[in-house]
Amino acid sequence: MLELKNISFSVAEDVGRKEIIHDLSLKVDNRKFVVVTGPNGGGKSTLARLIAGIEKPTGGRIFLDGEDVTDKSVTERARMGIGFAFQQPVRFKGWRSSTCCVWPSAENFSSARPASIWPKWDCARATTSTAR
Numbered sequence: 001m002l003e004l005k006n007i008s009f010s011v012a013e014d015v016g017r018k019e020i021i022h023d024l025s026l027k028v029d030n031r032k033f034v035v036v037t038g039p040n041g042g043g044k045s046t047l048a049r050l051i052a053g054i055e056k057p058t059g060g061r062i063f064l065d066g067e068d069v070t071d072k073s074v075t076e077r078a079r080m081g082i083g084f085a086f087q088q089p090v091r092f093k094g095w096r097s098s099t100c101c102v103w104p105s106a107e108n109f110s111s112a113r114p115a116s117i118w119p120k121w122d123c124a125r126a127t128t129s130t131a132r
């Protein structure tokens, strides 16, 4: 279960602070599909960034299956199963697919993985490791 307890997020402005999320609590049970709707600028993307760890809440805690993940990095959360899909695809400046694509080695071979998706899979893997 994903649980947000009294989450707040504010940013510094020229004068004072702007509160984007105020005292938000919610629970999402495992294997549930939840959609958050709201007006433009309402804080939906900010909420997703807080859950993924891209932003840190200024108040409150986030738990995954009872474990406090508030201070965990994006990478640690990703390993625990929290993913984030960007609205705009991430671009790696100066990289071309020909530079990052690697052909699968023999130990990566799996009969369950059709040959047609090998290049795609390895390109994604190489890009991810380059981004770290």
Ligand SMILES: Nc1ncnc2c1ncn2[C@@H]1O[C@H](COP(=O)(O)OP(=O)(O)O)[C@@H](O)[C@H]1O
Binding pocket: 011, 020, 038, 039, 040, 041, 042, 043, 044, 045, 046, 047
């Ligand atoms: N890091 C930030 N600094 C300043 N303002 C921000 C920051 N993150 C979000 N905001 C502001 O918070 C509000 C909510 O944004 P956002 O989460 O993108 O809304 P939504 O995804 O619901 O359209 C917007 O007014 C946005 O400009």
Ligand SMILES: [Mg+2]
Binding pocket: 044, 045, 046
């Ligand atoms: Mg948004």
